[in-house]
Amino acid sequence: MAWKAAEHSAWGRALRSPSRIARPERQSVLHDILASTPAPAFGAARSYGDAALNDGGKLVDMTRLDRLLEFNAETGRVRVEAGVRLSDLLQIFGPQGWMPAVLPGTAFVTVGGAIAADVHGKNHHGRGSFGQYVAAIELLDAHGELLTLSEVENPNLYRATIGGMGQTGVILSAELRLIRCPGGKVMLTKTRLPDLEAFLDAFETSTAAYSVGWIDATARGAKFGRGIFEEGVLAEGPFSAPKSPRKLPLYMGGLLVSPPVVRAFNAVYLRRASPHGRTRKRALQEMLFPLDGIAQWNKLYGRRGFHQFQCVLPQTTCQITLPRILEAVVNSGQASPLSVLKKLGSGRAGYMSFPMSGVTLAVDIRARRGALPLLDRLNHMVAEAGGRVYLAKDSSLTPDLVNTMYPDVDKFRHAVAKADPRGVFCTDLARRLNLRGDMT
């Protein structure tokens, strides 16, 4: 098997490290790799920080193991290799009336990655997290052995693997429970909202299956917290063929995300939405994956990349802490065009899963001087409020904060120590956050 030496980075591009990467196209090749030189696996590398990095070590790219293995059209159960992308599942099974229960903000993630990060979508308040629809996982462990994980078989390792950021082994395949899909359309209602309080109210009163808030992270003073509330209800209609993503004029570099341009864009974007709400029929993908239509939007932030900060705040503290966090972001002037606000339910499937009942906020922050101190401040505010920072996005947490935010971390460490005692699946993220708990 050939190993490709490369400086590797994930979607945020701010963190990078050199490693040697294998990309098996057949299961037999993957088995050989894990028998001789086991290494952590990664999927589409759509995490933002260092979850898919292994400084000076080896990595296994799983995107070429992408076959659909079994599908039951009566029950909606599907078994797939880990490298299958969610966009493929939606495109192939949608027209047959089935779809993944949980779809994150981009459909270009792999099934393996979606399990490892226990991702959530715009329907989390009703449907829960991705891992809750994983009936079984086939995992290759540190000894190159194939284990089946489920609620009943190896349940501890199952809970450690979902949301486990690849620390338990390499996910080879998974069996998913799809949900019914009425069609390829969504009735999308956009409402302009004046402030954060209005958003929190809207999340409480909305009955839509899918909902999300876009907040103008450049607005200060009286306009602070304004944005657009989107609600979606699945609707009948044909699936639109996948369009090839539009390319950005990247030679314009940072100009498109410079503060004046962002301010102007946001003002216009907001004005297009009615304060009383307007409903239109749209393609499903348009609401669920708005940024998938733009190729390589992450490169907008330039060569140095960006960080994404995503936290969840529990219901009890979010009314006080959420405005403080957003204020800190706005005042920093690190203007990320739009920030995303979303209500989360309590659904989670693994020890290290991110979701908790409350409100989640996601913000892009350009990687330049001042970014890390800002992130550090935000992390502490979240910890104080009893909230949590999302490991799949993170690039700035510290081990002590992880211990505070993730109450099941000891159970996770116990399962990982048993599955991978030599630490062959350790990544930059796991080392930085002492996820395995074996460092002093």
Add this chain to the structure above:
Amino acid sequence: MSSAWLILGASSAMARSFARLAAGDGAHVILAGRDSDDLALQAHDVLLRGAASATAMAFDARNPTSFGPLLAALFALDATPSIAVFSGSMVDQGALEDNPAALAGMIADNFGGPAQLLLMALPGLIEKPGGTIVGVSSVSGDRGRRSNFGYGAPKAGFTAFLSGLRARLSRARVHVLTVKPGFVDTAMTWGLPGLFLVASPDAAAKRMWRAAKKRRNTVYVPGFWWLIMTIIRLVPDFIFKKMKF
């Protein structure tokens, strides 16, 4: 009548993408190669993506006894037969010069095996016309270069074979497409230094698929390689032999 594709070397990334396009078209697909475990998974995938039927079968370019059953299976289907040849292997020129005996295998994989199979398929193709033969050759076959003429030579042979086969079958309403890939992002090129103008296997397969539908004779993948190879072919020998690539 529906169509049926016999795909040789079906485990390769480009063949996998091509088989998915055939599946999307509702064709019968026969996946032939050496890794039968892998091809069995592939067959499930192709079936779930819309193929009328999918079968995994053994094919070894160096073992002609494996050819007969493949053709029998293809012609037994109630569909217009087509054949796509993706099989091939590459031994690095340096390794080949250390072990010249490896040349025979490379000739069998890239030329001898597939060519013999296609000759054996002639009567069947003529009897059930209307299909297409897609042969994946290589830009390396356009001119022997010092860095890989051991691989280029059998590919040149295969290109010439396909060209003759195209003429032979033109009256029989069977089309022959010669594909000349430059760099495609597959296991064969993974980690090689100095790659440029690399196509994804999906993009390469799509280009081949469209070219086959349009009944084009020769197609470079990506298309830009046509220009590069035209220039390389035109360099006079007294300069070419001094060139380092």
